[in-house]
Amino acid sequence: MSEVMLNIIDANRAIHGEIHGSIADRVVAALSAEPETIEELEAAVARFDKPTGEYGLFDFFSEGICEEAWDAGIVIVDLAARVVASESTYSSFQKRGRVQYHDGSAATDVWVNYQAPDDWLFINYIDGWQALAQRRRAERTSTPPLDARKVIYGKVTEFIVNECLSAAASGAEEPIADIHARWLMTPRSDLRCQTPRDVLLAKLEFIDLDLQWRGYQWAFVGECPPGLSNESAAYRFGGFGTHENVLYYDLVRYLLEACWHRVSDEKNIEVESEIERLERLKEDWLHTPQNDLHDMSPVDVIKQERMRIPVTISAEQMMLDDDFELYQMLQEDGNPTFWHLDGSHMDYDFPFSFYHTREEWEEEQRSWETSYREWEERRAGLTPGPSHPDSSLVQREREGEDEIELLPSVWQRSYVNWDELEALPPESAIEIMLLGMGMHLEELGLDLEGSQRGRELAESLRRDFADLRHALRSDTRELVEAHLHRMHECLEAIAVAMPHLVDKCIDFHSQLDQLGNLFVASLPD
Secondary structure: EEEEEEEEEEEOOEEEEEEEEHHHHHHHHHHHHHOOOHHHHHHHHHHEEOOOOOOOOOOOOOOOOOOOOOOEEEEEEEEOOOOEEEEEEOOOOOOOOEEEEEEEEEEEEEEEEEEEOOOOEEOOOOOOHHHHHHHHHHHHHOOOOOHHHHHHOOOOHHHHHHHHHHHOOOOOOOHHHHHHHHHHHHOOOHOHHHHHHHHHOOOHHHHHHHHHHHHHHHHHOOOOOOOOOOOOHHHOOOOOOOHHHHHHHHHHHHHHHHHHHHHOOOOOOOOOHHHHHHHHHHHHHOOOOOOHHHOOOOOHHHHHOOOOOEEOOOOOOOOOOOOHHHHHHHHHHOOOEEEEOOOOOOOOHHHOOOOOOOOHHHHHHHHHHHHHHHHHHHHHHHOOOOOOOOOHHHHHOOOOOOOOOOOOOOOOOOOOOOOHHOOOOHHHHHHHHHHHHHHHHHHHHHOOOOOHHHHHHHHHHHHHHHHHHHHHOOOOOHHHHHHHHHHHHOOOOOOOOOOOHHHHHHHHHHHHHHHHHHHHHHHOO
């Protein structure tokens, strides 16, 4: 028993048809694209089930609702009510899960993660679903979508001009950060009593996670997943991801600085003319390619994020030397190289952070204070950090070092988010981890460039890492363990020769241990 009766309902019509249960799984996964109509849903399914031929997925469905179970059961997806009701022996639906990617011919061994928005309700029964759906549909109808971008982009220049003039009149000296914070933290009636900050952060994690999973999918499937149409509701009214948050911060700062400089230098500035000037500056800034964005304009980057398509760049654009191991990995594998903005340059005060509440932000400050104390203990002495309790590299003295700034990571030029590895199969996690370790390896290599001994150690480490990558693909445990041991020895040598790199060596040592554990988990029983 593997087929189900699938019903799909939007605000204007309903259709039903008998399909394989795995297709129903992918239909539910497509809710991650926030479709409002049957047409948008069908387009979103293509992210998980590659279309083939001239017929659409729902072309043979019948009009109306059918509540009679078929074979393995019944599934009802009500887009207007945000309800999935089901009684099925094939699947049990949840907001978050994973489905097998279908390449148009067959299901592949690539599992793709998804997460439905928080406002979706999943119930494992059919009785009474219509009454529940009607109530939820009425609630959603009473609150039409909010075009927050129209407000936060359209009203910001007026706010900036008035605030800068007021600050100048009061004799303020450096008001830019304060004005920026007030703009973000002031509730507005045209945002339904929310602050600009509220709407900017409302779906940040959801959109970032969807983009991250589309990146994994792209890497393992070998082609870019379909993006959202710029006519879709999710594109027009959807939330803001990290890229748009960071670029919006940069835009507001740019406009504030431009206005404040003029207000400080000139008198008798007309409000309307200054607003018009800032509007022109805003449009120019948004549409002008920037070197820091790899010759993309801010609008280009934002549009791609709203379409839920990860941004990619070439190995050449990463400015890697062609002798670097990471460059060779990228050239050999042919996988996309993803590029991200992280907001590390933004002011660290709460209004500019990505924490939803001040309590969360304050807890992070306390955590930083604890980390700083631990860092001071490690600088003084002889104990490892808590994440590296078994490393033999930690028995060392560190004398005569200059003060250095505490960083959230020992890595300063490369950043890798390892959190999502736990959700991946070991084989997939190994590939992601190798790419991340390659980034850290190149940073370590740059650190070693200052002396002949350092360059020799860097070359040895790169060579050992290349051998390890090939050993991992051989599925030979003894060979992998031998190359891991060689890399451990090389890291020991670097830590002894370059004490200022000991923390990076410790962290890379720990990553090698995790990589070895993933390799063992990937072996057949």
